[in-house]
Amino acid sequence: QVQLQESGPGLVKPSETLSLTCTVSGGFIISNFWSWIRQPPGKRLEWIGYISYSGSTNYNPSLQSRVTISADTSQNLFSLKLTSMTAADTAVYYCARVVGPYSSFDFWGQGTLVTVSS
Amino acid sequence: DIQMTQSPSSLSASVGDRVTITCRASQDIRNDLGWYQQKPGKAPKRLIYAASSLQSGVPSRFSGSGSGTEFTLTISSLQPEDFATYHCLQHNTYPPTFGGGTKVEIK
Numbered sequence: 001q002v003q004l005q006e007s008g009p010g011l012v013k014p015s016e017t018l019s020l021t022c023t024v025s026g027g028f029i030i031s032n033f034w035s036w037i038r039q040p041p042g043k044r045l046e047w048i049g050y051i052s053y054s055g056s057t058n059y060n061p062s063l064q065s066r067v068t069i070s071a072d073t074s075q076n077l078f079s080l081k082l083t084s085m086t087a088a089d090t091a092v093y094y095c096a097r098v099v100g101p102y103s104s105f106d107f108w109g110q111g112t113l114v115t116v117s118s
Numbered sequence: 119d120i121q122m123t124q125s126p127s128s129l130s131a132s133v134g135d136r137v138t139i140t141c142r143a144s145q146d147i148r149n150d151l152g153w154y155q156q157k158p159g160k161a162p163k164r165l166i167y168a169a170s171s172l173q174s175g176v177p178s179r180f181s182g183s184g185s186g187t188e189f190t191l192t193i194s195s196l197q198p199e200d201f202a203t204y205h206c207l208q209h210n211t212y213p214p215t216f217g218g219g220t221k222v223e224i225k
Contacts, residue, residue, distance in 0.1 A: 044205070044216050044217065044218045044219060045162070045205060045207075045216040046216070047213050047214045047215070047216075058212065060213040061213065062213075094161055094162075098209075102150065102209055102210070103167075103209060104150075104151075104152030104164060104167050104207055104209050104214075105152070105162075105164065105207070106164055106167070106173075108161035108162055108163075109161060110160070110161050111160075111161050
């Protein structure tokens with residue numbers, strides 16, 4: 001069974017860059033696609049982007065100018081960087097697996113709350 | 119982006135009730151839809167994929183139907199552990215988009 005675990009700071013200052021990591025166990029990131037999704041308090045889930053097994057990426061146009069997703073195959077993890085954070089980026093951030101680019105997310109991490117505040 | 123409109127946004131029901139949740143897409147998404155259950159403080163859990171296929175390990179009281187622009191999730195006999203928020207997801211067109219959620223509460 002694939003398991004994902006997010007890690008990173010719970011508090012980020014406005015204008016700073018968020019860096020989160022998702023460690024994968026029970027599977028290898030050199031297969032499938034790996035996504036980041038977030039859920040602001042009281043709002044709907046929002047897809048941020050993915051990185052594929054080949055290293056290609058695809059981002060939500062609403063965030064594209066601020067997002068970078070990368071992978072470290074030697075450590076079987078992938079990462080999210082989101083620049084110029086504002087209060088609107090306060091959310092629970094999830095990492096998730098998707099089998100292919102046009103599939104739904106089957107395995108999710110438990111999520112990590114990121115608050116943007118000075 | 120494809121807009122996913124979920125209804126109702128909340129409902130109250132009793133154990134044993136039949137519950138139906140609807141998701142409408144702003145354009146044709148074929149059967150590229152999933153349903154998720156989320157409990158407080160937990161990650162979403164996939165119940166249904168490809169609009170009507172039951173995820174392995176999910177009880178058979180959950181079922182999904184629909185194609186094109188209108189989809190339903192049905193719980194045939196609500197159980198205490200089913201009180202949660204349910205989300206739909208379209209993955210036909212990028213970016214993938216979610217519905218606003220339906221909170222199922224105890225009557």
